Amino acid sequence: xxxxxxxxxxxxxxxxxxxxxxxxxxxxxxxxxxxxxxxxxxxxxxxxxxxxxxxxxxxxxxxxxxxxxxxxxxxxxxxxxxxxxxxxxxxxxxxxxxxxxxxxxxxxxxxxxxxxxxxxxxxxxxxxxxxxxxxxxxxxxxxxxxxxxxxxxxxxxxxxxxxxxxxxx
Amino acid sequence: xxxxxxxxxxxxxxxxxxxxxxxxxxxxxxxxxxxxxxxxxxxxxxxxxxxxxxxxxxxxxxxxxxxxxxxxxxxxxxxxxxxxxxxxxxxxxxxxxxxxxxxxxxxxxxxxxxxxxxxxxxxxxxxxxxxxxxxxxxxxxxxxxxxxxxxxxxxxxxxxxxxxxxxxxxxxxxxxxxxxxxxxxxxxxxxxxxxxxxxxxxxxxxxxxxxxxxxxxxxxxxxxxxxxxxxxxxxxxxxxxxxxxxxxxxxxxxxxxxxxxxxxxxxxxxxxxxxxxxxxxxxxxxxxxxxxxxxxxxxxxxxxxxxxxxxxxxxxxxxxxxxxxxxxxxxxxxxxxxxxxxxxxxxxxxxxxxxxxxxxxxxxxxxxxxxxxxxxxxxxxxxxxxxxxxxxxxxxxxxxxxxxxxxxxxxxxxxxxxxxxxxxxxxxxxxxxxxxxxxxxxxxxxxxxxxxxxxxxxxxxxxxxxxxxxxxxxxxxxxxxxxxxxxxxxxxxxxxxxxxxxxxxxxxxxxxxxxxxxxxxxx
Numbered sequence: 050x051x052x053x054x055x056x057x058x059x060x061x062x063x064x065x066x067x068x069x070x071x072x073x074x075x076x077x078x079x080x081x082x083x084x085x086x087x088x089x090x091x092x093x094x095x096x097x098x099x100x101x102x103x104x105x106x107x108x109x110x111x112x113x114x115x116x117x118x119x120x121x122x123x124x125x126x127x128x129x130x131x132x133x134x135x136x137x138x139x140x141x142x143x144x145x146x147x148x149x150x151x152x153x154x155x156x157x158x159x160x161x162x163x164x165x166x167x168x169x170x171x172x173x174x175x176x177x178x179x180x181x182x183x184x185x186x187x188x189x190x191x192x193x194x195x196x197x198x199x200x201x202x203x204x205x206x207x208x209x210x211x212x213x214x215x216x217x218x
Numbered sequence: 219x220x221x222x223x224x225x226x227x228x229x230x231x232x233x234x235x236x237x238x239x240x241x242x243x244x245x246x247x248x249x250x251x252x253x254x255x256x257x258x259x260x261x262x263x264x265x266x267x268x269x270x271x272x273x274x275x276x277x278x279x280x281x282x283x284x285x286x287x288x289x290x291x292x293x294x295x296x297x298x299x300x301x302x303x304x305x306x307x308x309x310x311x312x313x314x315x316x317x318x319x320x321x322x323x324x325x326x327x328x329x330x331x332x333x334x335x336x337x338x339x340x341x342x343x344x345x346x347x348x349x350x351x352x353x354x355x356x357x358x359x360x361x362x363x364x365x366x367x368x369x370x371x372x373x374x375x376x377x378x379x380x381x382x383x384x385x386x387x388x389x390x391x392x393x394x395x396x397x398x399x400x401x402x403x404x405x406x407x408x409x410x411x412x413x414x415x416x417x418x419x420x421x422x423x424x425x426x427x428x429x430x431x432x433x434x435x436x437x438x439x440x441x442x443x444x445x446x447x448x449x450x451x452x453x454x455x456x457x458x459x460x461x462x463x464x465x466x467x468x469x470x471x472x473x474x475x476x477x478x479x480x481x482x483x484x485x486x487x488x489x490x491x492x493x494x495x496x497x498x499x500x501x502x503x504x505x506x507x508x509x510x511x512x513x514x515x516x517x518x519x520x521x522x523x524x525x526x527x528x529x530x531x532x533x534x535x536x537x538x539x540x541x542x543x544x545x546x547x548x549x550x551x552x553x554x555x556x557x558x559x560x561x562x563x564x565x566x567x568x569x570x571x572x573x574x575x576x577x578x579x580x581x582x583x584x585x586x587x588x589x590x591x592x593x594x595x596x597x598x599x600x601x602x603x604x605x606x607x608x609x610x611x612x613x614x615x616x617x618x619x620x621x622x623x624x625x626x627x628x629x630x631x632x633x634x635x636x637x638x639x640x641x642x643x644x645x646x647x648x649x650x651x652x653x654x655x656x657x658x659x660x661x662x663x664x665x666x667x668x669x670x671x672x673x674x675x676x677x678x679x680x681x682x683x684x685x686x687x688x689x690x691x692x693x694x695x696x697x698x699x700x701x702x703x704x705x706x707x708x709x710x711x712x713x714x715x716x717x718x719x720x721x722x723x724x725x726x727x728x729x730x731x732x733x734x735x736x737x738x739x740x741x
Contacts, residue, residue, distance in 0.1 A: 060689065060691070060701065060721045060722075060724070060725055061721065061722050061725050062725050062736065062737070063737050065737070066737075134737065136737065138734055138735055139735050139736075141737065145690075147692065147693050148690060148691065148692045148693070149690070149691045149696070150688060150689070150690050150691075151687075151688065151689040151690075152686070152687070152688050153686055153687040153688070153689075153728070153735060153736070154685075154686040154706075155685065155686065155732065155735055158685035158686060182685045182686050182706065182708070183551065183685060183708035184685060184686065184706045184707055184708050184712040184713060185712045186688070186704065186706050186711075186712040186713035187685060187686040187706040187712070187713070189686070
């Protein structure tokens with residue numbers, strides 16, 4: 050899976066080992082287009098129904114263009130950046146596009162493991178795995194895994210954490 | 219309402235104190251008083267219905283009180299605390315005893331008149347079914363409350379699978395055997411860590427919560443007047459004074475009103491401080507809990523199970539800091555904002571706040587002499603200073619530019635933009651102050667970090683209390699080689715940030731605090 054250091058991290062930290070499923074690119078693309086559509090549609094409706102001012106067509110074109118550029122460029126970047134890894138010690142993720150975020154949760158402090166499939170994710174056969182600790186600021190989410198893979202990962206994590214005694218606070 | 223049949227097998231259910239049959243209706247009637255007065259006063263005097271309505275309300279309130287007392291039961295079994303309440307809508311709450319973090323006793327003047335106390339039990343978020351766990355017994359006799367407090371926080375028989383002091387492997391590995399609070403300590407009497415000095419009253423007007431409290435009281439008073447149909451302008455003298463004020467020159471009027479507000483705020487905050495902190499004592503009880511007792515009219519007692527303590531924070535809001543004061547808070551799991559925010563102390567001189575912070579932690583790690591919150595901190599790189607300046611100045615400069623533009627377009631408003639120039643040096647001062655605050659250090663037991671200008675805080679977080687990390691880097695930070703590190707913990711706010719430290723330092727800090735957590739290979 051690992052193809053050298055394509056990710057320019059300014060941290061002296063090895064990026065997590067695994068990439069997400071390649072289908073995650075489609076997921077990000079669809080989400081980006083969906084977001085652009087929710088902004089563009091009201092503008093279109095207003096422009097058509099009320100015969101809105103001329104500049105409205107301008108912003109509409111800009112919105113659509115931004116959405117298309119995002120869908121064309123950003124999912125590839127996200128796919129190169131997003132990584133995850135589960136070791137015997139911890140769960141790590143690296144995510145974000147402009148703002149990068151590394152999240153680390155020690156296995157010994159994990160309280161619950163959840164899998165989640167949104168409608169878009171289901172369509173693409175993807176799922177997210179969320180690992181929660183005793184802190185509201187601590188959840189680590191791995192997004193865009195293949196469904197079967199996510200379920201297997203969640204099962205493994207649940208087994209490991211149940212073997213750890215204490216209430217993990 | 220069946221009481222458990224066989225006490226030999228099951229722990230019997232207990233009722234709240236019978237005196238609640240009186241207290242509860244009185245409390246409700248006091249709340250309804252404005253409504254009742256309005257019902258009685260307004261309308262014609264010979265209306266035969268009104269007294270009956272009032273009487274009916276009274277009977278209902280008393281009946282509700284009796285029903286509430288009859289239907290509320292609680293019991294403490296070996297594993298859990300259970301509370302059943304409600305008649306039509308029954309509620310069952312149950313808190314596992316090993317998750318209890320704090321036990322809070324409160325007695326309002328009404329409760330005190332009947333020697334009763336409200337017991338609030340708070341438990342840790344278990345991440346699952348019992349989020350925001352906890353229950354409240356309102357109310358039991360003060361003696362019973364005291365017994366419950368001791369019983370519920372008694373950790374002398376630790377649950378299996380839980381370390382007695384710091385419940386984690388990391389703590390056990392890094393620390394030699396501390397006298398784990400089981401044997402000899404239990405017999406020693408309560409140790410006093412701090413008590414009130416009336417000279418601290420000088421800090422009362424410097425805390426925002428006091429000022430906010432004064433505002434709340436003023437608003438409440440205004441509401442009551444409004445409810446009673448009294449307009450402040452109709453009170454003799456007020457109107458006349460207002461007229462005379464309106465006739466005076468503007469600067470004098472503004473000055474007088476400002477002065478009046480200031481006097482009200484100062485007097486009000488001093489009164490509030492007195493009510494809140496009267497008889498303040500911080501003690502370490504024989505069973506190893508930290509206990510804060512305070513209050514003049516409403517007495518409060520907050521107990522924190524010491525093995526739930528994950529650290530302390532010393533808070534210095536700008537005004538308080540300017541007056542040389544600070545306030546200490548406990549970082550404890552299961553102690554959110556609602557449980558009095560974990561406040562261990564009234565606003566006090568800075569040195570005293572640091573001393574109490576250290577004293578509160580001392581038994582967790584006996585032998586550590588220095589107060590962790592006074593550890594000399596490593597300053598952050600110069601890039602962090604530049605970031606403080608850009609972050610403070612850019613918005614202000616945008617504001618100045620906008621004001622200048624407004625002045626250009628509407629010449630009538632041209633006087634605004636020179637005024638906004640005042641903000642520039644203020645922002646620069648704030649930036650310098652914020653950079654001075656930045657720093658972090660790792661002691662053998664604590665991760666210490668400080669940040670903030672308007673609201674500065676120094677936090678000493680137990681290393682074994684760190685249950686995760688997040689490292690964030692914005693594009694600007696990436697260019698400057700900085701990151702924002704957040705130590706995630708189950709206590710307090712859930713996470714504490716170390717702002718703008720060098721990227722390599724952040725990784726080293728994570729590695730030193732929680733060895734072995736980071737992936738082994740690095741570039």
